Amino acid sequence: MDASPAATLSAVWPMGAERTPDGALRVAGHDLRDVAAQYGTPAYLLDEADIRTRARAFKEAFTEAFGAIGTQADVFYAGKAFLCTPMARLLLDEGLSLDVCTGGELAVARKAGFPGDRIGMHGNNKSVAEIEDAITYGVGRLIVDSFEEIERVAHVAAAHGVVQGVMLRVKTGVEAHTHEFIATAHEDQKFGFSLADGQLMDAVGRILEHPDSLRLLGFHSHIGSQIFESEGFAVAAERLINVQLQVAREHGIVLPELDLGGGFGIAYTDRDTPLSAPQMAGQLAQIVQRACDAVGHPVPHISIEPGRAIVGPSGVTLYEVGTVKPVQVRDELTRYYVSVDGGMSDNPRPALYEADYTAQLAGRASEAAPVTARVVGKHCESGDIVVRDVQLPGDVRAGDLLAVPATGAYCRSLSSQYNHVPRPPVIALRDGGSSVWIRRETIGDLLALEGRNERANCPVGLRRGRFGGCEAADGALR
Numbered sequence: 001m002d003a004s005p006a007a008t009l010s011a012v013w014p015m016g017a018e019r020t021p022d023g024a025l026r027v028a029g030h031d032l033r034d035v036a037a038q039y040g041t042p043a044y045l046l047d048e049a050d051i052r053t054r055a056r057a058f059k060e061a062f063t064e065a066f067g068a069i070g071t072q073a074d075v076f077y078a079g080k081a082f083l084c085t086p087m088a089r090l091l092l093d094e095g096l097s098l099d100v101c102t103g104g105e106l107a108v109a110r111k112a113g114f115p116g117d118r119i120g121m122h123g124n125n126k127s128v129a130e131i132e133d134a135i136t137y138g139v140g141r142l143i144v145d146s147f148e149e150i151e152r153v154a155h156v157a158a159a160h161g162v163v164q165g166v167m168l169r170v171k172t173g174v175e176a177h178t179h180e181f182i183a184t185a186h187e188d189q190k191f192g193f194s195l196a197d198g199q200l201m202d203a204v205g206r207i208l209e210h211p212d213s214l215r216l217l218g219f220h221s222h223i224g225s226q227i228f229e230s231e232g233f234a235v236a237a238e239r240l241i242n243v244q245l246q247v248a249r250e251h252g253i254v255l256p257e258l259d260l261g262g263g264f265g266i267a268y269t270d271r272d273t274p275l276s277a278p279q280m281a282g283q284l285a286q287i288v289q290r291a292c293d294a295v296g297h298p299v300p301h302i303s304i305e306p307g308r309a310i311v312g313p314s315g316v317t318l319y320e321v322g323t324v325k326p327v328q329v330r331d332e333l334t335r336y337y338v339s340v341d342g343g344m345s346d347n348p349r350p351a352l353y354e355a356d357y358t359a360q361l362a363g364r365a366s367e368a369a370p371v372t373a374r375v376v377g378k379h380c381e382s383g384d385i386v387v388r389d390v391q392l393p394g395d396v397r398a399g400d401l402l403a404v405p406a407t408g409a410y411c412r413s414l415s416s417q418y419n420h421v422p423r424p425p426v427i428a429l430r431d432g433g434s435s436v437w438i439r440r441e442t443i444g445d446l447l448a449l450e451g452r453n454e455r456a457n458c459p460v461g462l463r464r465g466r467f468g469g470c471e472a473a474d475g476a477l478r
C-alpha cells in the first residue's frame with residue numbers, strides 16, 4: 001500500500017482539505033466517501049471551522065486596521081450569500097453583524113435570536129410589512145433606497161414611536177468587477193440615490209424633516225462583487241466622504257457611519273488570486289484615512305459587508321457521476337461530458353454569470369491520463385453546466401464521486417427546484433462530527449405545495465405568518 005502522507009489541496013478548497021493516501025478527498029477530517037454514504041448525493045458540504053476562521057479573520061483584520069486609524073469597523077455578513085439558523089448563530093458567536101434584505105432573511109435571523117441592533121436591512125423595494133417587521137424587531141439600520149421608502153419608514157417608525165436608524169444607499173458611479181472598475185458609468189441601475197443632480201442631498205433633506213422618527217447614520221455603497229483590488233473602493237469612499245462633508249457644511253451634522261459594502265473576491269479556480277482579509281483591511285483603512293484627511297473630515301465608524309469571502313471557500317458540492325459521453329468537438333479535441341446528479345438547480349452561477357469552477361474526483365485517485373471534460377447537470381438545458389472546462393482523469397466513469405469547491409456562497413441561496421429536482425441538503429462538517437443544517441428536500445415537499453389552503457398547514461393554535469411560517473398570536477415564530 002502507498003504509505004505517502006495525505007496531500008494538501010490548493011487554496012480553492014477549504015483549509016486543510018486533503019487527498020488521503022488511498023486517493024479520496026477529505027474535508028474537515030471527513031472522507032467524502034463516508035459523507036456520500038451517510039448523506040447521499042448531491043450534497044452541499046460546509047467546513048464549519050473554515051467559515052469560523054474566515055469570519056474571525058475579517059473581524060480581527062478590520063478591527064485592527066481601523067483601530068489603527070482611530071475608529072472602529074463592524075463586519076456585517078451579507079446573508080444573501082448563504083443563510084440558515086445555524087449559520088446565523090455561528091456569525092453571532094464570532095462577533096459579526098448581519099445584513100438581510102427581505103422579510104424571509106429577517107425571519108431566519110429572528111429564529112436564530114440574532115439581536116436586532118446588529119442587523120442591517122437592505123433592499124430596493126422592501127414592503128411596508130417588511131419595514132414594519134424590521135422596526136418592531138429593533139433592526140439597527142435600514143438602508144433606505146428610494147424617496148418612497150423614506151416616507152414609508154418614517155410613517156411606520158412614527159406609528160411605533162421609534163426613532164429608526166437609517167443609511168442612504170448611494171450610487172457612487174463606481175462599479176467594480178474582478179480586476180476592472182468603472183468610475184463614471186452605472187447610473188443606469190436600480191439601486192440607490194444618485195450623486196448627480198443633487199438627488200442624494202434631497203434625500204438627506206427629506207430624512208432630516210423627520211427628526212422624531214428617522215436618524216440618519218450615514219451613507220452606504222456597494223460597488224460590486226468578486227473584487228480583487230481596492231481602487232474601486234477608494235473612488236467610492238472619496239465620493240461618499242465628500243458628501244458627508246457637504247452634509248456637515250449644509251446641515252451642521254457629522255454623520256457617524258460609513259458603509260463600504262462587500263464584494264471581496266475569492267478563488268473559484270487557481271487563476272484567481274484574492275487579497276487576504278488583513279491586506280484588504282489595511283488598504284481600505286488607508287483609503288478612508290486619506291479621503292478624510294484630504295478634506296478634514298473626522299474618520300467615521302466603518303462597516304463592511306462581505307458575504308462570498310466568508311462562506312464561499314468553505315463549501316464543496318459533492319455529486320455522483322451518472323454518465324460520461326465523449327464528444328468529438330474537433331479533430332484534435334474530444335470533450336468528455338460528465339453528467340452529475342445535480343446541476344443548474346443547485347448551482348446556477350455558471351449559467352447566470354458564466355462563472356468558472358473546478359472539480360476533482362472525490363472517491364479515488366487515478367493514474368489515467370487527463371482528458372478535457374465538461375461537468376454538466378441533469379436538467380433539460382444545454383446551458384446546464386457546472387464546470388465548463390476541467391481536466392479529469394480519462395477513466396472518469398459512472399459511480400465516481402465528484403467534488404466542486406468554492407460553492408459555499410450563492411449556490412444554495414440561488415438554488416431552484418427546476419425540473420422538480422429536490423434541492424440538496426447542507427451538511428456542516430467539523431472535526432469529529434457533522435450535522436444537517438438544512439435537510440434534503442423531497443419530492444413530497446414539492447408536491448405538498450400544490451393547491452392546499454396555506455392556513456390548513458399550521459397546527460391548531462398557530463396562524464400563518466406573514467413570511468410563510470406558523471406563528472403564535474404573540475408573533476413568535478414556530
Ligand SMILES: *Cc1c(COP(=O)(O)O)cnc(C)c1O
Binds near residue numbers: 081222261305307409
Ligand atoms: C451582495 C451584497 C453584498 C455581499 O456581496 P459579496 O460579493 O457576497 O461580498 C454586500 N452588500 C450588499 C448591499 C449586497 O447587495
